[in-house]
Amino acid sequence: MAKKKILTLGFSVYGDDTEYCEFDSQTSLLDWDIILIQPDISDYSFRGSEYFQGKRSLSDYDSFNLKSRTEHWKREIKTAIDHGKIIIFFLDNLQEVYIATGEKQYSGTGKNRQVTRIVGLCSNYDILPFKIKITNTKGKEIKLAPKKSEVVSTYWTNLSDNSSYQVIVEGDAVIPCLQTKHGDKTVGFILNSNNSNGALVGLPNINFSDESFFDEEMEEWSEKGKQFSHNFVKQIVNLEKAFKQEGDLTVEPEWAKDVQFKLRSEEIANNKLLVLEEKISKILSEKEEALEKLSKLSKLRNLLFEKGKPLEFAILDALKILGFSVSQYEDADSEFDAVFESEEGRLIGEVEGKDNKAVNIDKLRQLALNIHEDLQREEVLTPAKSVLFGNAYRLIPLIDRQNPFTEKCISAASVSSTALIFTPDLFVVARYLHDNKNARFSKQCRKAILNAVGRVNFPEVPSSSEKKVDSVVSNND
Structure with missing residues (x-):
């Protein structure tokens, strides 16, 4: 058996x-x-x-x-x-x-x-x-x-x-x-x-x-x-x-299923069942499409709690929403987490997620090396703006998080003119721009990154009724 x-x-x-x-x-x-x-x-x-x-x-x-x-x-x-x-x-x-x-x-x-x-x-x-x-x-x-x-x-x-x-x-x-x-x-x-x-x-x-x-x-x-x-x-x-x-x-043997043995009411019920099955199939197909769309939309929230590749992909999506053209770069000698540019300028970013700690200077050294390697490429004529994306204390509720970057990291960023972006801050503006077309505000956000030395202070979203996460992030500035 x-x-x-x-x-x-x-x-x-x-x-x-x-x-x-x-x-x-x-x-x-x-x-x-x-x-x-x-x-x-x-x-x-x-x-x-x-x-x-x-x-x-x-x-x-x-x-x-x-x-x-x-x-x-x-x-x-x-x-x-x-x-x-x-x-x-x-x-x-x-x-x-x-x-x-x-x-x-x-x-x-x-x-x-x-x-x-x-x-x-x-x-x-x-x-x-x-x-x-x-x-x-x-x-x-x-x-x-x-x-x-x-x-x-x-x-x-x-x-x-x-x-x-x-x-x-x-x-x-x-x-x-x-x-x-x-x-x-x-x-x-x-x-x-x-x-x-x-x-x-x-x-x-x-x-x-x-x-x-x-x-x-x-x-x-x-x-x-x-x-x-x-x-x-x-x-x-x-x-x-x-x-x-x-x-x-x-x-039931096959011969007993012949139409000559079927009841009229059975035929009616069977036809009704076929119609229902077709409707169910259509609904399930629509449901799968909705689930797939929902899954893609929800990935922006990875800016709040993720690390590694999921965090990198969420950052790239957010930067696109802000109006940047974005990519990741990799060749035999170099690998960059994020390369993004707009009419305001060109930037290179490194990404760091910390479970229960602030982001330190480790990634700044890697970021400086990336800027130098990028400048060595023939097609690059000027140094890119360096940006460090940090999701510190990622497993802790936003309201309970401490300063996302260490004092040493902030001091080193000022020397290298690096912009420091706390990814939940990025989530707030990206969420607004995802739901509202506002070219002026998106440009203000891009300039905030390009002009920042140290932590980026994004402009306030043009809305009087912010959700809790907005106030939580701003309270920790």
């Missing part, structure tokens, strides 16, 4: 019997025989810096991503079940966050005008293609349900000691297979497909990150973790086999 292809989403186990998949993946579940899911959106909730009604509230960006991923997995789970796949869902604790709905309410006028962002709840259980009520509660005392539990009995005999319930489930769509020992509350369920041998099985949670499963000193799985993983995979394969045997449907 061919080896079963097993995918894990939200957790991993030891060995090559399974393949791990991240929540943010675009993976199709149709490529797998057995899909194991432990719903977890904690990465999103950790990033939520605001609260609403006692729960984390996500930014518009994270809200869109979480909603998109949730809809992806909901669609994939339903499709996989309808195509005969077995999905095993480990019932972890309910995680809820508030996400932006895209709607806003406005009140007041003029300076008193207020904008209220409308949010809605999203949970890690929203990836299920049916509605159930989930209540957080914990316990270990679990029994097999009086009916429909035979198929999970062997699994439960072998893995009950590793299992505990984190939630109680209520819903008409589910068939209980495991219940609390007292009160007969559902903590495990089965949902069979009406169209195939597929099924979704909800089982009490297993702590796949148990400390005893890992050897911290060796930074690898412990023997106990390895033994558990091997036994776990074995029981999962046996569980899938039990489901296939219990619900073994005869595959």
